[in-house]
Amino acid sequence: MPFAAITYDIKPGYEKELAAVFGDFKRVRSSRVEGASGEQAGTILATAVFLRDDTLVRVIEYTGDLEAVARHMASQPGVREVERKLKPYLSRPRDTDTVEGFVATFKRSLLNTVAQISVRDLPAPA
Template identity: 85%
Template sequence: MPFAAITYDIKPGCEKELTEIFGNFRRVRGSSVTDDAGREAGTILATAVFLRDDTLVRVIEYTGDLDAVARHMASQPGVREVERKLKPYLTRPRDTDTPEGFVATFRRSLLTTVAEISIRDRA
């Protein structure tokens, strides 16, 4: 299962507030991701958020098409709420108010995958 990691440039010293924002996160309605035609395009398996100094990283474990995953996330009320609440803590604004802006920001914030190793890879 692949992973994707996106970064947020944040103001240092806001750990408590950011922990609260993500601690109150409303889970997505479902893990199933569909494409624009409504066909199954993937699954969101898990997410995790990491924070240090002025960098916050959201890691997503998924199956299928990453663009479809990003579009799915853009439509989720909990994701939109988190993005809205993060705005005062960002050092670099993120255009995430529309699905198109969210997907473009997602792509720009995406870290390059260097390696993925899982026990599931063993035959």
Template identity: 85%
Template sequence: MPFAAITYDIKPGYESELAEIFGNFRRVKSDQVRTETGEEAGRILATAVFIRDDTLVRVIEYQGDLEAVARHMAAQPGVREVERSLKPYLSRPRDTDTVEGFVATFQRSLLRTVAQISVRDLPAAS
């Protein structure tokens, strides 16, 4: 399963406030990612958020099309609420008020994958 990581440029010194924002995150109703026409496009398997100094990173484990995952996330009430709550703590504003703005910001803040290793990728032991 692939992973994606996106960064947020934040003001340092607000780790507790940011942890609270993500700690109150409202999970999505379903892990299923669908296109605008309702076709299955993937799944969000897991997410994690990390912070240090002026950088916050969200890691997403997913299946399927990453742009469809970003579009799905943009439409989720919990994600929209987090993005609104983060605004005062950002050192660089993010245009995430629309689906198009969210997807463009997502793509711009996406870290390049250098390596991914999982025990799921190993051959089964005989």
């Protein structure tokens, strides 16, 4: 299962406030990601958020098409609420008020995958 990591440039010194923003996160309605025609385009399996100094990173474990995952996230009320609550703490504004803006920001914020290793990728024991 692939992972994606996106960064947020934030103002340092707000660790407690940022932890509260993500602590109140409302899960997505469904982990099922639909494509443009309503077909299943992927699944969001897990997310995690990491913070240090002026960098916040959201890691997403998913299956399927990453752009469809980004579009799905853009339409979720909990994700939109987090993006709204993060605005005062951002050192670089993010255009996430529309689906198109969210997807473009997601792509710009995406870290390059250098390596991914999982026990799920090992062959089954004989």
